[in-house]
Amino acid sequence: MAKSGRKPSGAGVWLYGRHAVAAALANPERCWHRLVVLAGHEEEAAVLAAAARAARRGSGAAISVLDQSGFATILPRHAVHQGLALEVEPLPEPDLEDVQPTGPASGRCIIVVLDQLSDPQNIGAVLRSAAAFGALAVVIPAHGAPPQTGALAKAASGALERVPLVRVVNLARALDRLKGAGFWICGLDETAPLSLAQTDLGERVAIVLGSEGGGIRRLVGERCDFRARLPTRPAQPTLNVSNAAAVALYELTRGRDR
Missing domain, CATH: 3.30.1330 (60s Ribosomal Protein L30; Chain: A;)
Structure with missing residues (x-):
């Protein structure tokens, strides 16, 4: 942390x-x-x-x-x-620059970015998956996202203490900053032609997930270098956002040292 x-x-x-x-x-x-x-x-x-x-x-x-x-x-x-x-007391929340790697990394560096999520249990569950798969941080907007509540910590099952939760005033600008640090930005989108496994994303990846209702906002989506989908069946193409995050993190780390 x-x-x-x-x-x-x-x-x-x-x-x-x-x-x-x-x-x-x-x-x-x-x-x-x-x-x-x-x-x-x-x-x-x-x-x-x-x-x-x-x-x-x-x-x-x-x-x-x-x-x-x-x-x-x-x-x-x-x-x-x-x-x-x-x-x-609530944990101090780091700045975006604090969670980025400062030198060569031994494996893929992943940051999870959540757009328009307001449910503390969903965010907590994403933190839990982020900890399980070695993500560097989870980024949320300062406006509209919940504070560090007991419900969020319970859903995170200890991961709130292990994975930095970063709040940013402007999510689109935060993605620009990540691009400047060498990250490829990938938006998860069930309509994308390629699956996540078929997309060459390099060693630094920020994976963006939107809410189930609103999805990824336009300005945030415009910052994405790629759109990719999960390998779900056409009859049921979408998952709950926390489940989608877990599958995406598995796909991004599969076959790599963690």
Whole structure:
């Protein structure tokens, strides 16, 4: 995770769920205030907190034990918390230049760019796939995209701590900056004549995905050097955006060292 960048405004947020909480505790760049555990889960919370304190050489906070009614006061209704919640400060969000490679890379460098996505669970799921396939970052627009919420972190299953989430004021200009850094820009489009596997994209790739309803906006699409589709069947050519991102990342990394 890049160390420079802007710190999101606003109060602390609650992360919840085993993977999201464990990853946040293990992340030295994550500032956390309070680890809350559901009665009956104290042993698991103690193990996580001890590991976090060891990794951070003694820093950390105490564990609070709450019952179900106590959890209901701090978390959204129906949050799947698995007995764990962590009050944190949002992570600093790096600038686009912070996540670009500074020298020769050993494998393909991939940045995922999301246009018009507002669902935190979709963005979290894309982060999870980005972490699994070694993407450098996920880029989202500053306007319209959700903040770093507990729902986003839960869907990311720990990947919010591992993959930089970059917010940019102007997505089209951000793609221009990536082009200047040697990236080829590929827009995912089910109507494209060639599949992603049939497109020669080089070693630096920014893959652009739009929302299921609106797709990729015109000005963003005009920055794409290529359009490519996934190898889906004609009867069902589209996927949910997070599933499409996972398939695209697999195609881009297949047969390469990661």
